Amino acid sequence: MQNADIARTLNRLANMLDIEGANAFRVRAYRSAAQTIESHPRALQEMVALDEPLTELAGIGQDLAKKITELINTGRLTVLEEAEKRLPPGLLQLMRVSQLGPRRVRQLHEALGIDNLEALKKAALEGRIRALEGFGEKTEAGILKEAERLDDAPPRTRLDEAHQAADDLIAWLEHARGAQRISAAGSLRRGRETVGDLDILVSSEDGPTIMTHLMDYPEIAEVVSHGKTKSTLRLHSGLQVDVRVVADESFGAALYYFTGSQAHNIATRKMATDRGLKINEYGIYKGRQRLAGRTEEEVLARIDLAWIPPELRENSGELEAALEGTLPELVTLDDIRGDLHMHTTASDGKAGLEDMVHAARRRGYRYIAITDHSQRLAMANGLDARRLREQMAEIDALNERLKNFTVLKGNEVDILEDGSLDLPDDVLKELDVCVFSVHSKFNLSREQQTARILRAMDNPHVNILAHPTGRIINGREGHEVDIEAVLRGAKERGIFLEINAQPARLDLADRWARMARDIGVMLAISTDAHATDQLGHMALGVTQARRGWLERKDVLNTRTVTQLRKLMRR
Structure with a gap:
C-alpha cells in the first residue's frame, strides 16, 4: 500500500465524517494526517514492517497510528467501513463539485434525497436546488455546469501519484535478471499534470524472464493481459500499466515512440517520410535498412532534429524550434536558489520556523520566504498585524x-x-x-474575479500572485478569471505570478506559464509547503515550468537574494 493510497483513504474518511457533521477537530486531524503522509519521503508500509513508530510523524497520535497500521496490514479501515454503512457512497462524488462543501452536500441529501451526481444534475435541471436556503438560481447553474463536467471527465491520476507508482515498479523491475535499461514513457515522462495510464519500457534480450518477474509484483490487483514482451496490469490504486520489453538496440526508438505525444509523433513521422525514411518503435529505417534506434538522440538526428526535451513534445512549436536551433534551455531544479511560499506552525504549517530553514538549507537553497496566512483564514490560524510583526521580529x-x-x-x-x-x-x-491570493468567493463572474485581482495588484506592497486560478486537480475547477488580462496587468505593475508546486494545484497550468513567458512576466516556482518534506514538491513545479517553455531567466527564484530584493521593490 502506497502512501498516496493511505492518504486517499484518510481523506475519504474525513469527507464522510465532514458530511455527517462530525467534530471539526477530528475531521481536521484526518485531513492533516493525509497531507503529512502524502508528502512523507518514506513508505509507511516499510515503517510498519520494521515496527517503527508512526507517531514520530507530525500530527499522528496513538489512535491514528493504530488505524493506519490496520489499513496497511489488512487493506481495510473499520471506522471507514462503518461510515460507509451510514452514508450513501455517492455523496462523496458531490464533494468534487466546487460549489458544494460538506454542509451543502448534507443539506441536498436531507432536503432532496440527492446522493450522486446524476441525481444532482436532475435536480438542477428541474430547478429544485435554487429553492433551498443559501443556494439560488446562479449557484444552481454553476452546480449543473460543474456536475456535467465531472460526469464527462475520465479518471486520471495526479502526476505525483503516477511518479510514485512508476518509481516503485521500476525499482522492482531493476531486480529482474537480464534487465538493462528501464524508463517510464508516455504522459508521465512528458510531465503532464495528470496521467491516464503508465507506460514502462525495459530493454532486455529475455522478455519472458522479465515478464515472469513482473507477475510477482505485489501491487498487482489484476492482470489484464500477459505476453512474452508486453503485459497490461491494473494496480491496487486503480492505475493501469503497460510494460513492454524491447531489444536494447531499439530502446531509444521505443522510448521516443511511446513517450509521444501522438500529435508530436505524427509530425515527426511526416518529417521522416519527406526524407524517404520511416520511424517506428523499433528504429528509423531507409527501406529495410535500420539506421538508428539505440538512443533518442540518434533517431532524431536522422531527421535533422536536435534532442527535444520530453516536456515540450506536444507539437506546439518544438519541431520548428529544433529545426531552427532555437529550442529553449529549460529551467532545471539545480537553477532554483530558494522557495518563496511556505507556512509554519504560526498558521497552518506542521513545522516551526527554524525547522523550515534547516530543511531548505539541506536542499542547497540560499533563501526562503516565510508566508503564513493572514487573519481572514481563521481555520488556518491566520496572522493579524500584531502576530505578523512578532513573527517578523523573530525572523530578524x-x-x-x-x-x-x-x-x-x-x-x-x-x-x-x-x-x-x-x-x-x-x-x-x-x-x-x-x-497575495484568492481563498474565498470563487463563484464571482469572470469579469468580477478579474477586476478583483487587478485591484489587488494596484496595492504597491504586493509582489507574487499565488495559485492564480485556484484550481484543485481532480477536485475543483479554478475560479473564472481572464488570465491573459491578469498577466498583462501584472506586466504593467511589476507583479509576478506563481507556479504553485503543490501536486494538487500545479497552478499556473503549462499553457498559462508559456503565455506569461511570452508577455514577459516572470514566475516564481514555489512549493506552498506546509511541512519540511513538502519542499520536495519543487521538482513538480519545475516540470510544470519546463512544460511552459520557461528558461532560468523566466523564473524569479533563480535570482540571488540581492537581485530578488531589488525585484520586490516595485
Whole structure:
C-alpha cells in the first residue's frame, strides 16, 4: 500500500465524517494526517514492517497510528467501513463539485434525497436546488455546469501519484535478471499534470524472464493481459500499466515512440517520410535498412532534429524550434536558489520556523520566504498585524545568527471580495515579500474575479500572485478569471505570478506559464509547503515550468537574494 493510497483513504474518511457533521477537530486531524503522509519521503508500509513508530510523524497520535497500521496490514479501515454503512457512497462524488462543501452536500441529501451526481444534475435541471436556503438560481447553474463536467471527465491520476507508482515498479523491475535499461514513457515522462495510464519500457534480450518477474509484483490487483514482451496490469490504486520489453538496440526508438505525444509523433513521422525514411518503435529505417534506434538522440538526428526535451513534445512549436536551433534551455531544479511560499506552525504549517530553514538549507537553497496566512483564514490560524510583526521580529533575530542564508519576511495575504487586502498597508510595507491570493468567493463572474485581482495588484506592497486560478486537480475547477488580462496587468505593475508546486494545484497550468513567458512576466516556482518534506514538491513545479517553455531567466527564484530584493521593490 502506497502512501498516496493511505492518504486517499484518510481523506475519504474525513469527507464522510465532514458530511455527517462530525467534530471539526477530528475531521481536521484526518485531513492533516493525509497531507503529512502524502508528502512523507518514506513508505509507511516499510515503517510498519520494521515496527517503527508512526507517531514520530507530525500530527499522528496513538489512535491514528493504530488505524493506519490496520489499513496497511489488512487493506481495510473499520471506522471507514462503518461510515460507509451510514452514508450513501455517492455523496462523496458531490464533494468534487466546487460549489458544494460538506454542509451543502448534507443539506441536498436531507432536503432532496440527492446522493450522486446524476441525481444532482436532475435536480438542477428541474430547478429544485435554487429553492433551498443559501443556494439560488446562479449557484444552481454553476452546480449543473460543474456536475456535467465531472460526469464527462475520465479518471486520471495526479502526476505525483503516477511518479510514485512508476518509481516503485521500476525499482522492482531493476531486480529482474537480464534487465538493462528501464524508463517510464508516455504522459508521465512528458510531465503532464495528470496521467491516464503508465507506460514502462525495459530493454532486455529475455522478455519472458522479465515478464515472469513482473507477475510477482505485489501491487498487482489484476492482470489484464500477459505476453512474452508486453503485459497490461491494473494496480491496487486503480492505475493501469503497460510494460513492454524491447531489444536494447531499439530502446531509444521505443522510448521516443511511446513517450509521444501522438500529435508530436505524427509530425515527426511526416518529417521522416519527406526524407524517404520511416520511424517506428523499433528504429528509423531507409527501406529495410535500420539506421538508428539505440538512443533518442540518434533517431532524431536522422531527421535533422536536435534532442527535444520530453516536456515540450506536444507539437506546439518544438519541431520548428529544433529545426531552427532555437529550442529553449529549460529551467532545471539545480537553477532554483530558494522557495518563496511556505507556512509554519504560526498558521497552518506542521513545522516551526527554524525547522523550515534547516530543511531548505539541506536542499542547497540560499533563501526562503516565510508566508503564513493572514487573519481572514481563521481555520488556518491566520496572522493579524500584531502576530505578523512578532513573527517578523523573530525572523530578524534568526537572520542575525544565520550565515550565507536569508529568511525573507513574508505573508500570504487574502484578497477580499472588493480587491482590498486582508492586512493594513502599514504592516504590508514592512514585508520583504508579499504573496497575495484568492481563498474565498470563487463563484464571482469572470469579469468580477478579474477586476478583483487587478485591484489587488494596484496595492504597491504586493509582489507574487499565488495559485492564480485556484484550481484543485481532480477536485475543483479554478475560479473564472481572464488570465491573459491578469498577466498583462501584472506586466504593467511589476507583479509576478506563481507556479504553485503543490501536486494538487500545479497552478499556473503549462499553457498559462508559456503565455506569461511570452508577455514577459516572470514566475516564481514555489512549493506552498506546509511541512519540511513538502519542499520536495519543487521538482513538480519545475516540470510544470519546463512544460511552459520557461528558461532560468523566466523564473524569479533563480535570482540571488540581492537581485530578488531589488525585484520586490516595485
